Amino acid sequence: MTRPRRVFACSSVAIDYFDFLGKSLAASADEVVAVTAVSEGGYRRAACGSRLARLVLRLRMYLVYPALLAGAALRARQGDTFVVTSNTFFAPAWVALLARWRGIRVVHVLYDLYPDAIEVAGRITTGGVAAWLVGWVTRLNQRWAAGTVYLGDFLRDYAERRWGHTKQPVVIPIATDVRLYGGEPPRPPRLPPLRLHYGGQLGLMHDADSLLAGLRALATGGALGTSVHFDALISGGRAGEFEAALRNTPGVHVAGTLPSDAWRSHAEGQHVGVVTLSPGGATVCLPSKTYAMMAAGLAIVAVCPRWSDLARLVEETGAGWVVNNAASPAPLQQPASIVACRAARPAEEVGADFCDRIRHLAASPAEVQACRENAWRAVRDRFSPDIISRQWSAYLAALAAGGGQA
Numbered sequence: 001m002t003r004p005r006r007v008f009a010c011s012s013v014a015i016d017y018f019d020f021l022g023k024s025l026a027a028s029a030d031e032v033v034a035v036t037a038v039s040e041g042g043y044r045r046a047a048c049g050s051r052l053a054r055l056v057l058r059l060r061m062y063l064v065y066p067a068l069l070a071g072a073a074l075r076a077r078q079g080d081t082f083v084v085t086s087n088t089f090f091a092p093a094w095v096a097l098l099a100r101w102r103g104i105r106v107v108h109v110l111y112d113l114y115p116d117a118i119e120v121a122g123r124i125t126t127g128g129v130a131a132w133l134v135g136w137v138t139r140l141n142q143r144w145a146a147g148t149v150y151l152g153d154f155l156r157d158y159a160e161r162r163w164g165h166t167k168q169p170v171v172i173p174i175a176t177d178v179r180l181y182g183g184e185p186p187r188p189p190r191l192p193p194l195r196l197h198y199g200g201q202l203g204l205m206h207d208a209d210s211l212l213a214g215l216r217a218l219a220t221g222g223a224l225g226t227s228v229h230f231d232a233l234i235s236g237g238r239a240g241e242f243e244a245a246l247r248n249t250p251g252v253h254v255a256g257t258l259p260s261d262a263w264r265s266h267a268e269g270q271h272v273g274v275v276t277l278s279p280g281g282a283t284v285c286l287p288s289k290t291y292a293m294m295a296a297g298l299a300i301v302a303v304c305p306r307w308s309d310l311a312r313l314v315e316e317t318g319a320g321w322v323v324n325n326a327a328s329p330a331p332l333q334q335p336a337s338i339v340a341c342r343a344a345r346p347a348e349e350v351g352a353d354f355c356d357r358i359r360h361l362a363a364s365p366a367e368v369q370a371c372r373e374n375a376w377r378a379v380r381d382r383f384s385p386d387i388i389s390r391q392w393s394a395y396l397a398a399l400a401a402g403g404g405q406a
Contacts (some may be wrong), residue, residue, distance in 0.1 A: 005030050005197045006037055006080045007029040012037050012061040017111065024026070025083060028393045028396045028397075036065070061088050063198075066091065069098075081107060082104065084107065084108045085110075085111050086113070087111060089134065092144070093140040104206065107146055107396075108166065110149065113284045120283075121237070142160075145167070147167055147218065152173075170395050173295070176294070178379050181267070181268070186295065186369070186372045187367060191227075192228075193226065194227060195272070196229065196270070197274065197293070197298065200234065204236075205285065207276040207281075207325050208276070211242075211274065212347075213354075215252070218230075224249060225250030228362050232252075234257060270296070272298055272299045272368065273290070275290050276302075276325075278325070279341055283342070286308075290302075290310065294376065294383075297376045298375060302320065305324060306326065311324075317374055317375065320375065359405060382399075
């Protein structure tokens with residue numbers, strides 16, 4: 001099997017998925033070189049810090065990191081491969097530009113899709129000048145890369161419909177390792193209470209409104225604090241507002257995010273992981289925290305569109321349940337696909353569905369345990385570093401055999 005001599009694994013922030021990406025690539029080359037500008041801890045501290053800390057973080061992501069990429073590209077040799085995530089969004093095209101005509105392959109790993117992510121967040125207008133400029137860079141990412149790796153089939157379909165096809169597309173999931181959580185199947189939960197956990201980002205692409213409506217309905221009905229406890233370790237654009245809205249609610253604990261090692265220990269005491277994506281957010285990403293919660297033996301309640309990659313992951317693995325928040329059943333089959341994808345059901349309706357689901361689970365320990373075991377088994381059998389490594393090895397070998405390069 002043809003394999004590159006060196007693979008440069010590149011992401012502006014070295015959070016969990018980047019660590020697993022490096023491990024997945026280890027079997028694909030003689031050497032893996034990590035290129036990153038911000039550690040996981042540094043990112044979390046800066047994201048929750050002062051304005052100056054956040055400004056410095058952006059400078060490191062958008063100025064220091066591109067400089068590090070340039071240095072790596074200039075010292076790379078023919079036959080090397082760069083695997084570059086879309087964080088920072090212009091990084092794949094930047095490396096491809098520097099690597100042109102030098103026999104160096106660039107693989108674009110699409111973790112977050114831009115400009116869609118900042119459109120959904122409301123920071124730029126769809127169809128505006130800023131969206132056009134960022135979209136132009138995304139088209140270059142697609143056109144100049146030797147291939148693009150997507151996290152799911154829907155994300156691939158949506159991205160290529162809007163921003164153009166890439167040379168050799170493939171879907172490769174995020175790797176996660178159950179051995180980091182003890183490597184044993186989850187033990188049956190002691191109910192009550194049913195312990196719900198939300199971990200990671202609660203930003204503008206997540207459905208905080210529907211989740212909040214569901215928790216309020218549980219509190220009004222007396223379930224929170226008795227048959228159900230809700231635990232959230234969160235950061236992001238909606239975190240402060242969410243914590244304030246639930247302050248002094250019985251059975252609710254909200255705090256900031258933890259480093260990965262500490263979070264793994266914390267997750268051992270939880271039963272069901274809650275993941276949310278707004279319909280617009282579901283066209284942009286697939287939260288990596290889902291895989292981590294499954295590896296920890298948590299069943300998953302996903303508040304997201306039923307057509308999304310997140311819903312497909314949960315339902316195909318039998319890891320849990322989907323609470324649909326999308327107004328459109330099949331958005332990409334409609335002419336106004338972007339608008340249709342982002343149309344949402346009213347938060348109160350989605351919250352009522354979430355409340356009904358959680359009430360049912362609080363009284364169904366056998367069902368909860370079956371999904372917890374399915375989630376853990378899916379990570380062990382489908383998303384372990386060994387399995388994902390083989391997918392990466394096969395893909396990079398196919399690129400090398402086909403002569404694909406930037």
